[in-house]
Amino acid sequence: MIPAAFDYVRAESAEQAISLIGQYGDDAKFLAGGHSLLPLMKLRLAQPTVLVDIGRLADLSYIRDAGDHIAIGALTRHMDVETSSVLAEHVPLLANAASNVGDPQVRHRGTIGGSIAHSDPASDLPATTLALGATYVAQGPNGTREIAAKDFFLGFLTTALAADELLTEIRVPKITGAGWSFQKFNRRAQDWAIVGVAAWRLNGASGVGLVNMGSTPILAASVSAALASGAGVAEAAELAAAESEPQSDLNASPEYRVHLAKVLVRRALEEASK
Amino acid sequence: MCQPLGGTTIRRGSLIMQITVIVNGAVHTSEVEPRTLLVHYVRETLGLTGTNIGCDTSSCGACSLHLNGEAVKSCTILAVQADGQDITTIEGMAAADGTMHPMQQAFMENHALQCGYCTPGMVMAASSLLKENPDPTEREVRLGLEGNLCRCTGYHNIVQAVLAAATNGANR
Ligand SMILES: Cc1cc2nc3c(=O)[nH]c(=O)nc-3n(C[C@H](O)[C@H](O)[C@H](O)COP(=O)(O)OP(=O)(O)OC[C@H]3O[C@@H](n4cnc5c(N)ncnc54)[C@H](O)[C@@H]3O)c2cc1C
Ligand code: FES
Ligand code: FES
Secondary structure, three states: OOOOOOEEEEOOOHHHHHHHHHHHHHHEEEEOOOOOHHHHHHOOOOOOOEEEEOOOOHHHOOEEEOOOEEEEEOOOEHHHHHOOHHHHHHOHHHHHHHHOOOOHHHHHHOEHHHHHHHOOOOOHHHHHHHHOOOEEEEEEOOEEEEEEHHHOEEEOOEEOOOOOOEEEEEEEEOOOOOEEEEEEEOOOOOOOOOEEEEEEEEOOEEEEEEEOOOOOOEEOHHHHHHHHOOOOHHHHHOOOOOOOOOOOOOOOOHHHHHHHHHHHHHHHHHHHOO | OOEEOOOOOOOOOOOOEEEEEEEOOEEEEEEEOOOOEHHHHHHHHOOOOOOOOOOOOOOOOOOEEEEOOEEEEHHHOEHHHHOOOEEEOHHHOOOOOOOOOHHHHHHHHOOOOOOOOOHHHHHHHHHHHHHHOOOOOHHHHHHHOOOOOOOOOOOHHHHHHHHHHHHOOOOO
């Protein structure tokens, strides 16, 4: 399978990437790791006429301790998130979620920014950063702005990013010492989650994100609210799907997904409460 | 670097690009369409047909090769993305005198292949794994080869081969 023809330009800086995208207009797309975009192009489900390759923007690949949060460059690969000692200490939930993405070959190429910008509800990192209360930094022709994860995912593969905005950084609040759990339910190795759960608890606060439980990644706010008002794990987990509108596909009916979400949220909270 | 070759664009997608890559230690400069997949470039332009195409949908790992020393699926990378980079294919694993790489040797000794179709990709993924994790447990080997499918062996001997290779110096 070969993609439809397109032109290719390699950006040397974030500013250049943004101006190139602006110049080529609607049919142009950023290319990061290419592990969501190229499969779609090979199936001709996407046919951009220009690719602006941001894969060499090395200054957007970093994981830094920034005081109250960890700052992660958008071009940081899944493998680097998985093995980061900074994340192991302050946000091990995110490193573990990254280790659950696809397989090592995929993790050598795919980037955290590409995963979040693509915003597939079945992806692991959008729901995990949502559960963590992350902030995303977007750079456009008129400067940068910060977008809270909870305001970012607008619909199926649709985000608050404008076409000429580049996601540059993901800011994840530190949850040093928190209990956490990442649950991924699938039938075969390497598969995407049929349902996934990212959860953490720290000093009465908590966050629970759901993978593949609707057209966007879902924040299970009712679960956190119940825990905050003193509910036990089993009781709170019953509310797992309150915010969800799961779809039907080859793997699961909506009813089965709701069942899975409750079971997996309970397991996740039990693990996070140890 | 990647340069459009002269002229003005007639229509989007008609540009041919020039790339330079190092493959198994040799420098190659070639003209490619931007949509050329790395696996097609390696097989058809360079004639290195040891890298196989299995699924063509990023799932099976048969097309695995090393990009800057790390295993990647070459059916999911554009040749232009590899411009200026270092590539090793299965043909580059043996030493110049024909001595097999310890991972290849371990596959042979442990009968880790039957039809052999998955084998180049398995060897490339397994040798990349040992660079990152020189002394893996059996479970870590299985997880590390998650992206490679084998329809023949049932994986058992492949896992044994990788564990044997780890103790025989393939992790260097
Ligand atoms: C076999 C296979 C298995 C996989 N399994 C999983 C899995 O289990 N879980 C999972 O979560 N993911 C999985 N993935 C997807 C993988 O995580 C992708 O790498 C990721 O979703 C996209 O990142 P990328 O860097 O490859 O983005 P690309 O494919 O390059 O880009 C994706 C989209 O985002 C846009 N984009 C990219 N970067 C930016 C940016 N910085 N700013 C603005 N827009 C941008 C692009 O224009 C494009 O539209 C799998 C992929 C494959 C091929
Ligand atoms: S041919 Fe590339 S993963 Fe199957
Ligand atoms: S040996 Fe036949 S596919 Fe692996």
